[in-house]
Amino acid sequence: MLALLPARESIGRTSGRDPRRPSESTCRRCRRSRMGRDRAARDADLLSARRRRTGASPRTAPAVDDPLHRLDRSLSVQGRGPGPDPRFQHQRRRNGDRSRADHGRRTRRAIGCRKIPCRSRAGRAAARAGIGAAGREFLRTARVDPPMADGGGVSVRATFPFDRRTREVDRGARGDEPMSDWTLEPVAPVWIIVLVTGLGLGLLAVRSTHRPLALGPTRTLGAIRIGLILMMAVAMLRPGCVRTVQRPQRVTVAVAMDVSRSMELPHEAGGVSRREKLAEAIRENAELWRRISERFELKAFVYDGELREASVVDGVPALPESSDGAQTDHGQTLDRLAEQLRGDRVAALLLMGDGVQNADFPRVELPRALREIEQLQAPLFAVPFGRTGADEAFVDVAVTNLPDQYAVFVKNSLTVRATVRARGFVNRTLPVRLIRIDASGAEEIVGTAEVTPTKPDDELPVELNYAPQEPGEYRLVVRADVQPREVVERNNELTAFLTVHDGGLKVLYLEGRLDLEQRYLRRSLAASQDLQVDFLWIDHRDRSRWPLDLTSALSDPSYDVVILGDLDSRALHREGATDGNLKVLADRVEKGMGLVTLGGRHALGPGRYQRTPLADVLPIRINEFEAQDFDAPLNGALHLDRELSLRVRESHFLTRLGGDDDEQAWRSLPDLLGANRIAGLKSSSRVLLETDREEPILVVGSAGGRVAVFAGDTTWRWWTFGRSETHRRFWRQMVLWAAGLDSLGRDAIVVDLDRRRFVQGSPVTAEIGARTAAGDPLPDATLQARLIGPDGTSDLTVPSVGALRAIEVSPELLTAPGDYALEVSAAFDGNDLGSRRVEFVLFDDDREKGVAAADPEQLARIAAATREAGGDLVAPERLRDRLEQIAESPIETEIEIPQRWRLGDTTADAALFVLSFVGLWATEWGLRRRWGRG
Structure with missing residues (x-):
């Protein structure tokens, strides 16, 4: 029986139309x-x-x-x-x-x-x-x-x-079914074709009125005319034929080998590398590979971040001599592998590597790539190399989470924090050292610590303290000792950069009340890297123990400035005594130490300081009977209890807030909520700030060392009203002036690098500039910069004007990993401000060798995607059995391909049909002319 195939259903040829689309015969x-x-x-x-x-x-x-x-x-x-x-x-x-x-x-x-x-x-x-x-x-x-x-x-x-x-x-x-099927695809409904054909045949029965021909010619013309009508019917029915042909087919076996740098790590502790183990697995099974290549088409690939074709030498996959891939991307690898094999009939896939995935931004997600591999409908056998982190034989110590740069001033304490990750060292003490490396490369151990893991895979914080005694540029290395059986040693240490500035200041801050003023004052001073503030709170509720003995702290020569907050004098001095804490403090001030006193409920006069040795060094006079008792109402005679707007009486280093108009800057600040009333001034004192009623607020003087009295205690309002930068600047200038560092030529060159460790290929940018000791920028200073690297010195382009000028190091100058230095020199108004050199390191972020553990679980997940086809994780020791199974598996060497022919589809058969029809018609016309009927 004739079977009908749908119209325009192109089988075995390309028609530009979905072969599964319903035909016109569908409802x-x-x-x-x-x-x-x-x-x-x-x-x-x-x-x-x-x-x-x-x-x-x-x-x-x-x-x-x-x-x-x-x-x-x-x-x-x-x-x-x-x-x-x-x-x-x-x-x-x-x-x-x-x-x-x-x-x-x-x-x-x-x-x-x-x-x-x-x-x-x-x-x-x-x-x-x-x-x-x-x-x-x-x-x-x-x-x-x-x-x-x-x-x-x-x-x-x-x-x-x-x-x-x-x-x-x-x-x-x-x-068995026949190997060919005939089809009809009529151009019109069948009944119309039958009707037209019947009408045509019926017309042949109509007798002609012309002279009749003999029987022979009549039959000849009738046969020709019937043939023409039948050819027309055939053309309208559009017959076709679908037949199947046997074609030989080559079956493919594909193998992909990992050539990333992680394959250079040991396969086992103290053993050969993973790459050598992979090469050994291929070499030991060379005969099986040859058998497979004889029966199948063997295709070899290598992969890291990309998939590349590899050669097959004498029937054996050829592994490159080195593994130097910078990263591994399994998603990209499998997606490209599926693309390479999409037109092949695949018998098996082999993926050989350590399973470590470390691509920053995978171009193809792994689930999508696995769907592509699954479409090949072939088993994927994953062969892992290397030990896992969960393996009891795998041990490792790594130093992580170390900031890449520090800045500190001489004599200031520096705390270096890092994290030590230990695997396989439960309850074992691991020593950690802080090593300082100077410009000559000499190493010195400046701090030690110990960590003891309590879990098989433990992360432990470690702190190491160091107080540099000399200014300069150094490198700090946090190093954990290499332990026995460690596979990777390069992750046992991390390097940071240390800049030690000369002239760091140490401040002692004594306070009697934990209010907002002391909180924001300490925050502003802590923002300056060259200031170290030691804070001591003396609780007034513990007055039974007064006076406290702080003579050792006050006599410490490392302190450059002392700040007295809202603290009653009785906490430090016994009335009538001629020695003690305040005597020691007064002697230190007379010898050059700076002193800053603040206002408050029990500061200055209300705190009875007129009866202490400190009264001689203060720049103000305090009345004999000024006093404020605890738990008593505020004495209005001793305080300005109203909102106070400040104005500048005398321009000074302490009154500069940045900008061109200091008067306007002070008027724009939020008002103070009160201040101590200053009864009188000494002859040598100077009033720098006052209220709108000319009441002194900031008074300075000298008694050997510099002394400043600031009667307010609510500058915290500047910070909370969005003027935090002004608050930081004012109190920094206060400490610098008290220490005598306001006009000693402390012009500084600024070289600001966001990082000091750069990955090769990443941009290196910096901001450079010059400023005064108070922090005022010098936008018109002349700056020059150059890069010093392993390949020599190169000049850099620097903008001519700007407080902070951005420069960028061209990638062409950063040709190789290593130590580099950025050297900046500056001049202003014809004066040389000196130069500053900042080092940084450019390194190859070898993430492949930074992860010591292999990841066979990743390979197991990949193989599981083809489990229905037989895919599985195969240990290197079982690779031979799997190759034998592949080599002996039955294969189909022929494939049935449907081929379709339809009348008129090709130019040849269409032309032949038309020529036959026209020729037959011409023959009929010629015979009629010859026999006298034309």
């Missing part, structure tokens, strides 16, 4: 239902993919019950002939002699389609089989034989264009 509702059509096509794809993956014949019973297997059962792929569908037997019994049309409507309703193509026997077979949308899509391209005489089943031969294979599904009947 209108099905053409509109794109969702159903796509779902049906997907179901058919999955059915074909499932069979190819498992290698089972269409008669193999499914392992699980899912929609695809239900479709197989509906088509009787188990090899059973179930006969009429039981779902419709009750209808046949109930309806009995109902019309076939009525039964057809019920059947079509059951399978979800109101109208089955009238010319599609496949559709009627689907209805009788009781299958759903996936079955209709399967049968849409099928050749359907009529039911057997006993009504037991239907034989269906379906061609999958996307599979390039022909599968046979029997329902009841078995047997």
Whole structure:
């Protein structure tokens, strides 16, 4: 019986049209239902993919019950002939002699389609089989034989264009099918073609009124005319033929080998490298590789961040001599591998590496790449090399989380914090050292610590303290001792840079009240790297222990400035005594130490300082009877209890807030909420700030050392009103002036590098400038910069004007990893301000060797994506067994490829048909002329 294939269904050739799209014979509702059509096509794809993956014949019973297997059962792929569908037997019994049309409507309703193509026997077979949308899509391209005489089943031969294979599904009947199928694709409904053909043949029976011809010529012309009519009918029916041909096929086995730098790490502690172990695994199985290359097409690849083809020498994959890949990206590797093998029939894939994934930004996500690999429908065998972090034999000590630069002033204490990660050293003491390296390269241990892990994989913080005694540029190395059986030693230390400034100041701050003023004052001073503030709070509620003995701290020569806050004098001095804390403080001030006193409820006069040795060094006079008792109401005679707006009485280093107009800057600050009333001034004192009623607020003087009295205690309002920078500047200048460092030529060169460790290839930028000791920028200073590196010295381009000028080091100058230095020199108004040199390091961030542990779990996840096809994780010791299995596996060397021919599809057969038709017509015309009928 002639089987009808859908029109324009191009099998075995490219037509630019989806081969699974329904033909014109499909009903209108099905053409509109794109969702159903796509779902049906997907179901058919999955059915074909499932069979190819498992290698089972269409008669193999499914392992699980899912929609695809239900479709197989509906088509009787188990090899059973179930006969009429039981779902419709009750209808046949109930309806009995109902019309076939009525039964057809019920059947079509059951399978979800109101109208089955009238010319599609496949559709009627689907209805009788009781299958759903996936079955209709399967049968849409099928050749359907009529039911057997006993009504037991239907034989269906379906061609999958996307599979390039022909599968046979029997329902009841078995047997070989012919290798070719004839089709008709009429250009018009068949009844029209039959009508036109019949009319043409009928016209031949009409007798001519001309002189009749002899019997022979009449029959000849009639035969020619019948031939022309039949040729027209054939052209309208558009016959075609689909046949299958056997083509030889080469099956591929692909192997991908890791060539990243992590493969240079030891496979086992103290053993050969992972790369050597991989090469050994290939070399020991050379004979099996040759057997595989004889039966299969062996393709070799290497991968790191990219996939590249490798050579196969004498049937054995060739591993490069070195592994120098900077990173590993499994997603990109597998995606490219699937792309390379997409047109091949793949028997097996082998992925050999350590499984470490360390790409910063993977270009292809691993789940997507695994879906592509799964489409190859071949097993992937992952072969891991290297020990895992969970392996008891794997041990490692690494130093992490170390800042890359520090800045501190001479004599100031520096705390270096880092993290030590230890694996496999439970309850073992691990020594950690802080090493200082000077410009000559000499090393000195300046701090030690010990850590004891309590877990198999533990991270422990470590702190090391160091107080540099000499200014300069240094390198600090936090180093953990190398332990026995460690695989990677390069991660046992980290390097940071230390800049030690000359002239660092140490400040002692004594305070009696924990209010907002002391909080924001300490915060502002802490923002200056050259200031170290030691804070001491003396609680007034513990007055029974007064006076405290602080003579050792006050006599410490390392302190350059002392700040007295809101602190009653009785906390430090016994009334009537001629020695003690304040006597020591007064002597230190007379010898040059700076003193800053603040206002407050119990400061200055209310704190009874007029009766202490400190009264002689203060620049103000205090009345004899000024005093403020604890828990007593505020004495208004001793305080200015109102909001105070400040103005500059005398321009001074302490009154500079930056900008051109200091007066306007002070007027714009939030008002103080009060201050101490200053009763009088000494002759040598100077008033720098006052209220709008000319009441002194900031008074300075000298008594050997510099002394400043600031009567306010609410400058914290500047910070909370958004003027934090002004607050920091004012109090920094106060300490610098008290220490005598305001006009000693402390012009500084600023070289600001955000980092001091740079990865090779990353941009290196810096901001440079010049400033005064008070922090005032010098935007017109002349700056020059040059780069000093392993390859020599190079000048850098510097903008001519600006407080901070951005410069960028060209990547062409950073050619190799190593130590570099940025040297900046400055001049202002013809005066040389000196130069400053800042070092930084450019290193190759070898993440491949920074992770000592292998990751076979990653390879196991990759292999699990092809588990249904037989994929698995294979230990290197079991690689030989797996290669033998591949070498002995049966393969199909031929493939059935459908080829289609249709009348008029090619220029040759169309031209031949037209020429034949025209030639036959011309022959008929010529014979008529010859015989006198033209």
